[in-house]
Amino acid sequence: MTTQTPATPQHRLVIVGGGFGGLETVNYLRNTDIAITLIDQRNHHLFQPLLYQVATSTLATSEIAWPIRHLLRKYKKVKTLLGTVESVDTAARTVVTADGEAIPYDTLVLATGARHAYFGHDDWEPYAPGLKTLEDATTIRRRILTAFEAAEREPDPGRRGEYLTFVIIGGGPTGVEVAGTIADLARDTLKGDFRVIDPATARVILIEGGPRVLSAFSEDMSAYAKQALEKLGVTVHLGNPVTECHADGVEFGGQSLRAKTIIWAAGVQASPAAKWLNAPADRAGRVMVNADLTAPGHPEIFVIGDTATVANGGKGMVPGIAPAAKQQGVHIAKTIKARLAGDQRPRPFTYRHAGDLATIGKRAAVTDFGWIKLKGYMAWWLWGLAHIYFLIGLRNRLAVALSWLWISITGARSARLITQKDAAEEVGVRSHTP
Amino acid sequence: MTTQTPATPQHRLVIVGGGFGGLETVNYLRNTDIAITLIDQRNHHLFQPLLYQVATSTLATSEIAWPIRHLLRKYKKVKTLLGTVESVDTAARTVVTADGEAIPYDTLVLATGARHAYFGHDDWEPYAPGLKTLEDATTIRRRILTAFEAAEREPDPGRRGEYLTFVIIGGGPTGVEVAGTIADLARDTLKGDFRVIDPATARVILIEGGPRVLSAFSEDMSAYAKQALEKLGVTVHLGNPVTECHADGVEFGGQSLRAKTIIWAAGVQASPAAKWLNAPADRAGRVMVNADLTAPGHPEIFVIGDTATVANGGKGMVPGIAPAAKQQGVHIAKTIKARLAGDQRPRPFTYRHAGDLATIGKRAAVTDFGWIKLKGYMAWWLWGLAHIYFLIGLRNRLAVALSWLWISITGARSARLITQKDAAEEVGVRSHTP
Structure with missing residues (x-):
């Protein structure tokens, strides 16, 4: 028998959340000796930038x-x-799941993302669903398609008009993209499918409380986006936030708008990670992390992506977009690796903004990479190529490219399925709404 | 002013159900002067022969x-x-929908299909979901995938085994196809995805009450199918029907089998068309129609597809499969056209059986066209080509062909999504089951 030196206990890294940030951390550390456990309450990673395309029957x-x-x-x-994480025991250094399991960690990464939020108006949710999960997307898809079906059956012209009115609240990229795609759907995809209504008469209305759409872009890009939306037939209202949402429509700027379909794209709320840590948070619930992305007082806990907020040098805060989450995921992976190699120096995170992209319907987009700004059809192609490139997995790149090519040539959208609920029942219920 | 002869009132044909039969009738009569209204409670036509592939994450x-x-x-x-039809007023000749609308007809076609049925054991449904709609398929998909997830988290080996046991009740084409594909999924697709469990140890058990699987085929084909299933690792139990289904498994032939996932493929029940008409029906609720497919006492009402039962010459009854529904759809369309041209003679329906096909996993199938019987890999190719050919729309043919090609080469299934319910919650709930 030989005497062996006792093995160094393996470092246990627990990552909560399999979004862009969490996966990037795993990816960077995959060939190290660290024992990594990734926990997510979903079995799937979601490519959120294209979620609106599921909601609008494209993908x-x-x-x-x-x-x-x-x-x-x-x-x-x-x-x-x-599994669903319900709390973190920072003293015992365990993550506790909904079914009571305690998973021990040496280093913890919270990358749990955000949900849409109504900021004190949670009662609006039934009337104005948001768009963060696959189920959100199929719910919105069902509502949009069902509204056209209900309009086809509605004998009263006034109520038929309400079914054919689509209100999108929020003029960020999601709101702009949803509004543009619904306009395309109504004027192009559904053309000729109905006998009573003309889907092209549908009104698509985008309401943004601030002075312009796509406020992350330069003013001329915002102006172009507004113009491009209007060309698609979208009415854009700026400067007045929505003050009320109900079953029959919305109120904003002192006026009342009757509509059966309302989509919420106006705000997000971080997952409850701040509560788990009892850490300071901003208004949207994001943990106010240190410059090295650790939670205050907990150098062994990193918080990244939409769950955290951190200053972007002198230029405001790091934006809540996929590239930022990915950069943070790599950054903390490097920190963890350095620490295990004995380097305990704090490593502040620096964000490099690659650019902003947003599409308006299936023919136009705006892109801003700082050194180059593009708008129109060229920008749309650039947007498409960038998104196909970033899609994970060859298979999906091919499938998405095929879907887009098909829609581009024929205008037909294959994913126009009303699922989950009894579709007719919903029409019935809704057409009885007083 | 000129005197005009009064226009002949347009013949109103109402078709309830957009399945294979209903669509075929519409298709045949599309260029006539008949005013056709097609009512369905779903917004989509479903290619049911491939539904099991959605349930097993393939498509x-x-x-x-x-x-x-x-x-x-x-x-x-x-x-x-x-819209959902709730009744037929045969005296007033109207179809009444759930929201009270009465739609008048001169000729009515009921092609409302069937649901899975438990024949006096409706309490089994929560434990053993059936497979007839898209929601059924995503429910079964979620249960299968969630069972593997729960097994990965289950410390107790006995209970882990229960999560890794999949019981399919019913040895018809659906049962055989589901069993074979789950076996493929466990041994091929999920290979290497788990750290605690080995998915290949999953037990897939097919229980058929009759003496053989695929009873519509010849005995040697049934024997081959059983052998092919066993080669894939499926255990086939014949001759004893299931006598009990509950949260922890099934009972059959005096034995008890513990399993967390049970799939029902054993029986169907026709939609309530027989009740609407107050017409004689068989045990499965199918209207016993006249030889010309009209309802007894109602020459103006046709009942076709899974909603009807009619003798197949001297060879039993016409089977409840897509080609039969399509032939009936065309047959009654011809009858309607002949009647409007003044020919009121009854036209008895004659069924031409083209053949039977069933796959066993992704490498084998049995096909029986009467004049030629095939089994094995060649039969699988024939099956694949036939189904791609019958898929509606070029787009879907391409997409399905791409999906199958991809799975055939890589074994990876892209549609492995747990949706609709909170996936983790379900794991939590299920792992707490005593």
Whole structure:
């Protein structure tokens, strides 16, 4: 028998959330000796930038979501768990799941993302669903398609008009993209499908409380986007936030607008990670992290992506977009690796803004990479190529490219399915609404 | 002013159900002067023969379903309505929908299909979901995938085994196809995705009450199918029907089998058309129609597809499969056209059986066209080509062919999404089951 030196206990890294940030951390550390456990309450990673395309019948759910477990299948040291985290015991250093399991960590990464939020108006949710999960997207898809069906059956012209009115609240990229795609759907995809109504008469109305749409872009890009939306037939209202949402429409700027379909794209609320840590948070619930992305008082806990807020040098805060989450995921992975190699120096995160992109319907987009700004059809192509490039997995790139090509040539959208609920029942219920 | 002869009132044909039979009738009559209204409670036509592939993560929902309205968009005289029919007023000749609308007809076609049925054991449904709609398919998909996730988290080996046991009740084509595909999923697709469990150890058990699987085929084909299933690792139990289903498993032939996932493929029940008409029905609720497919006492009402039962010459009854429904759809369309041309002679329906096909996993199938019987890999190719050929729409043919090619090469299934319910919650709930 030989005497062996006792093995160094393996470092346990627990990552909560399989979004862009969490996956990037796993990816960077996949070949180290660290025992990584990734926990998510969903079995799939979601390519959120294209979620609005599921909501508007352009893409199928499986084209923008992949089982996390499958994405990580080759990393034999990485364990994937389907589970909902309910709290963090920072003293015992464990993550506690909904079914009471306590998972121990040496280092913890909270990358749990955000939900849409109504800021004190949670009662608006039934009337104005938001768009963050696959189920949100199929719900919105069902509502949009069902509204056209109900309009076709509605004998009263006034109420028929309400079914054919679509209100999108919020003029950020999601709101602009949803509004543009609904306009395309009404004027192009559904053309000729109905006998009583003309889908092209549908009104698509975008309401933004601030002075312009796409406020992350320069003013001329915002102006172009507004113009491009109007060319698609979208009415854009600026400067007055919505003050009321109900079953029959919205109120804003002192006026009342009757509409059966309302979509919420106006705000997000971070997951409750700040509460788990009892950490300071901003208005949207994001943990106010240190410059190195650790939680205050907890150097062993990193918070990244939409769950955290951190200053972007002198230029406001780091934006809540996929590239920022990915950069943070890599940054903390490097920090963890450096620490395990004995380098305990704090490593402040620096954000590099690559650019902003947003599409308006299927022919126009705005892109702003700082050194170059593009708008119109060229920008749309650039947007499309960038998104196909970033889609995970060759298979999905092919499938999405095929879907887009098909829609571009024929205008037909294949994913126009009303699912989950009894579609007719919903029409029935809604057409009885007084 | 000239005197005009009064226009002949347009013949009003109402078709309830946009399945294979109903669509075929519309298709045949699309260029006549008949005012056709097609009513369905779903907005989509479903290619049911491939539904099991959605349930087993092979295809996406939008690859096997298409908006009926879009399929019929070019037939300007055809009106599509999304609505649930609740009754038929045969005296007033109207169809009454759930929201109280009465739609008048001169000729009525009931092609409302069937649901899965438990024959006096409706309490089994929560434990053993059936497979007839897209929601059924995503429910079964969620349960199968969630069972593997729960097994990965289950510390107790006994209970882990229960999560890894999949019971399929019913040895018809659906049962055989589901069992074979789950076996493929466990041994091929999920290979390497888990760290605690080995998905290949999953037990897939097919229980058939009769003496053989695929009883519509010849005995040697049934024997081959059983052998092919066993080669894939499926255990086949014959001769004992299931006597009990509960949260923890099934009972059959005096034995008890513990399993967390049970799938029902054993029986169907026709939609309530027989009740609407107060017409004689068989045990499964199918209207016993006249030889010309009209309802007894109602020459103006046709009942076709899974809603009806009719003798197949001297060879039993016409089977409840897509080709039979399509032939009936064309047959009654010809009858309607002949009647409007003044020919009121009864036209008895004659069924031509083209053949039977069933796949066993992704490498084998059995086909029986009477004059030629095939089994094995060649039969699988024939099966694949036949189904791609019958898929409606070039787009879906391409997409499905791409999906199958991809799975055939890589074994990866793209549609492995747990949706609709909170996936983790379900794991939590299920792992707490005593």
